[in-house]
Amino acid sequence: MSGRRALRLRRRLLRVAADLTTWALVLAVAFPLFWMLGTSLKPSAETFALPPTLIPAHVTFEHFRTLLFETPFPTYFLNSVIVATGTTLLVIVVSLLGAYSVVRFRYRGRRLAAQMVLFTYLLPAVVLLLPLYLILASLGLVNSLLGLILAYTTFAMPFSLWLLRSFILAMPIDLEEAAMVDGASRVEAFLDVVVPQALPGIISAALFSFILSWNEYLYALVFNRQDHTKTLPPGVITMLQQNTNTEWSLLMAASVMMAVPVIVAFVFLQRHLTSGFGAGAVKG
Amino acid sequence: MVSVRYQHLHKAFGDGSVALQDFSLEVADGEFLTFLGPSGCGKTTTLRMTAGLETPTSGEIFFGERPVVDLPPGRRNIAMVFQSYALYPHMTVQQNLEYPLRKQGVARDERARRATALAATLQLDALLHRRPKHLSGGQQQRVALGRALIREPEVFLLDEPLSNLDAELRTQMRAELIQLHRRIGRTMIYVTHDQVEAMTMSTRIAVMSKGELQQVGTPLEIYREPRNRFVAAFVGSPAMNFVEGGIELRDGRAVFRAAGLEVALPDARSARLAGLARASGVLAGIRPEHLSLEPGSGEGRVLVVEAMGHEDIVTAETPAGRIVVRSAGTATAAAGDLVPLRVDPEKLHLFDAASGERLAC
Numbered sequence: 001m002s003g004r005r006a007l008r009l010r011r012r013l014l015r016v017a018a019d020l021t022t023w024a025l026v027l028a029v030a031f032p033l034f035w036m037l038g039t040s041l042k043p044s045a046e047t048f049a050l051p052p053t054l055i056p057a058h059v060t061f062e063h064f065r066t067l068l069f070e071t072p073f074p075t076y077f078l079n080s081v082i083v084a085t086g087t088t089l090l091v092i093v094v095s096l097l098g099a100y101s102v103v104r105f106r107y108r109g110r111r112l113a114a115q116m117v118l119f120t121y122l123l124p125a126v127v128l129l130l131p132l133y134l135i136l137a138s139l140g141l142v143n144s145l146l147g148l149i150l151a152y153t154t155f156a157m158p159f160s161l162w163l164l165r166s167f168i169l170a171m172p173i174d175l176e177e178a179a180m181v182d183g184a185s186r187v188e189a190f191l192d193v194v195v196p197q198a199l200p201g202i203i204s205a206a207l208f209s210f211i212l213s214w215n216e217y218l219y220a221l222v223f224n225r226q227d228h229t230k231t232l233p234p235g236v237i238t239m240l241q242q243n244t245n246t247e248w249s250l251l252m253a254a255s256v257m258m259a260v261p262v263i264v265a266f267v268f269l270q271r272h273l274t275s276g277f278g279a280g281a282v283k284g
Numbered sequence: 285m286v287s288v289r290y291q292h293l294h295k296a297f298g299d300g301s302v303a304l305q306d307f308s309l310e311v312a313d314g315e316f317l318t319f320l321g322p323s324g325c326g327k328t329t330t331l332r333m334t335a336g337l338e339t340p341t342s343g344e345i346f347f348g349e350r351p352v353v354d355l356p357p358g359r360r361n362i363a364m365v366f367q368s369y370a371l372y373p374h375m376t377v378q379q380n381l382e383y384p385l386r387k388q389g390v391a392r393d394e395r396a397r398r399a400t401a402l403a404a405t406l407q408l409d410a411l412l413h414r415r416p417k418h419l420s421g422g423q424q425q426r427v428a429l430g431r432a433l434i435r436e437p438e439v440f441l442l443d444e445p446l447s448n449l450d451a452e453l454r455t456q457m458r459a460e461l462i463q464l465h466r467r468i469g470r471t472m473i474y475v476t477h478d479q480v481e482a483m484t485m486s487t488r489i490a491v492m493s494k495g496e497l498q499q500v501g502t503p504l505e506i507y508r509e510p511r512n513r514f515v516a517a518f519v520g521s522p523a524m525n526f527v528e529g530g531i532e533l534r535d536g537r538a539v540f541r542a543a544g545l546e547v548a549l550p551d552a553r554s555a556r557l558a559g560l561a562r563a564s565g566v567l568a569g570i571r572p573e574h575l576s577l578e579p580g581s582g583e584g585r586v587l588v589v590e591a592m593g594h595e596d597i598v599t600a601e602t603p604a605g606r607i608v609v610r611s612a613g614t615a616t617a618a619a620g621d622l623v624p625l626r627v628d629p630e631k632l633h634l635f636d637a638a639s640g641e642r643l644a645c
Contacts, residue, residue, distance in 0.1 A: 106298070172368060172370070174366045174367075174368045174370035175370050175372060175373075177335075177337050177357070177364075177366070177370070178364065178366055178370035178372075178431075179372070179383070180336075180337070180356065180357040180358055181335055181336075181337070181357045181358065181362060181363065181364045181441075182358070182363075182383050182384040182387055182431070182435075183358040183359075183384055183387030183388055183435070184358060184387050185356070185358065188387070192372075192383075193372060196374040197373065197374060199374075
């Protein structure tokens with residue numbers, strides 16, 4: 001009897017310990033975010049105050065106002081939205097069709113093609129920087145949003161293709177055949193049956209592509225040197241970090257605004273995201 | 285309403301394997317025809333070519349007078365029930381039922397009206413707003429049938445539709461399918477490896493093996509006069525016994541003789557068999573139900589008795605090999621007994637041992 005009680009106590013203690021560890025981790029991970037939010041809302045004078053304040057003594061939206069009305073921040077933001085959205089759409093369309101083709105059609109070299117696509121991941125991004133720059137330059141796409149979209153697509157596509165491939169692999173072909181017998185063309189069967197079922201995978205791939213192109217710094221910095229085509233990461237850094245002087249308050253305000261779209265996307269799509277990463281691995 | 289005609293249909297796959305060879309058959313208008321055979325015999329491939337999901341290597345398929353090989357599945361005016369049911373998992377029962385109509389461009393109200401009416405006849409009315417995964421196997425089966433029925437196709441194709449159901453439900457659905465066929469009177473082509481389904485439901489059965497048509501006939505013809513050893517062995521449960529021996533003429537009468545077994549054939553058959561007399565190379569097929577534990581043809585040592593209640597399935601070892609007997613009654617024999625065996629000479633099937641073909645008698 002007492003043995004069982006001891007066991008139960010031990011289990012409860014273990015759970016408390018696990019909870020505490022989890023929360024400690026969450027706090028550690030989230031702390032910089034709180035600091036970022038706090039700093040963006042403090043007057044500049046308070047930023048380096050001693051002792052430091054996590055919660056601002058005086059709340060001000062001055063930095064946000066400055067960014068929005070006195071800097072090219074809105075342009076960068078819009079560019080980032082265009083590039084991230086464009087990349088996401090392109091990646092999804094290309095990789096969904098590609099994954100479908102690799103799974104459903106038989107042709108010479110389809111396995112090789114799918115594997116070669118993964119090959120790009122073996123190379124560090126820096127290695128591809130110059131070749132990609134030259135290609136884009138010869139196409140006249142340097143300093144353009146389209147060029148950046150194409151460059152990001154080459155990075156996000158392999159992951160997306162393989163994720164969607166596993167989704168389509170797990171889909172019984174009977175469903176498409178049933179749709180075709182029911183009067184659908186192959187394209188209609190694809191749209192009516194394959195796409196809805198691949199939706200969790202599509203959402204995961206879309207989030208991945210969006211975040212990747214939203215946060216990318218190096219390529220954006222090198223490819224787009226002109227102000228009107230700059231995206232947020234290089235734009236914000238070059239704008240607020242001149243010589244040795246960093247506008248911390250503005251930088252933090254910019255960071256908050258950069259984080260908002262991603263956080264919103266995650267909140268709404270989180271459920272699909274987890275099911276997306278889990279599916280495909282386990283069939284059914 | 286159409287007939288379906290297969291003309292010298294041939295199908296080879298990319299890897300060189302041949303799924304179907306020179307297959308010709310006419311399925312009459314309104315007929316319930318079953319392709320019966322073991323897996324890999326080409327029956328599903330033939331059905332899929334009928335649906336347009338597979339293209340024949342050569343040959344033609346006609347619906348009525350219309351050649352259909354070049355038509356996509358959606359334009360053949362067929363419906364197909366898949367073994368897996370292939371219900372669209374992201375759609376409700378109603379949306380599943382309406383899908384073929386949606387593809388035909390039927391207006392929303394009309395679609396809903398027909399789906400509701402059909403759901404009522406299939407006892408699915410309470411389930412219209414559920415997703416397939418929340419249905420039982422039998423309900424899913426009915427939705428699959430409903431989706432096939434709703435567009436009133438000219439030809440129904442059914443690919444082992446009952447194989448995923450439990451035994452009780454299968455028996456029930458068999459009866460429902462028979463009634464359904466009688467009611468709508470459309471041409472139905474049914475694929476199965478289950479001889480009971482084939483025997484009970486079909487107008488005619490096409491028995492297939494290794495990509496070739498073995499025999500076409502009514503269930504009774506297939507059962508009574510199997511054209512070759514394969515058909516004889518495949519249809520019937522427990523399976524037919526085979527004993528190898530010869531035919532000899534004794535006093536103008538043909539007698540089948542094997543080790544420890546003798547069956548004198550009736551006069552009518554004797555006359556026809558006279559020319560076929562030979563000492564060996566004859567295969568006799570004896571159905572277990574045409575044997576009894578009475579003196580007359582030979583004897584055997586009982587190995588196993590399976591009591592079914594109304595009959596015993598007795599397996600006996602004889603000099604000519606193992607023989608299974610369906611013995612009416614209870615406790616007709618016990619393991620170890622030496623029992624007499626009598627073959628009904630009217631029901632003896634004779635085949636050429638080398639070719640497996642039925643001997644003309």
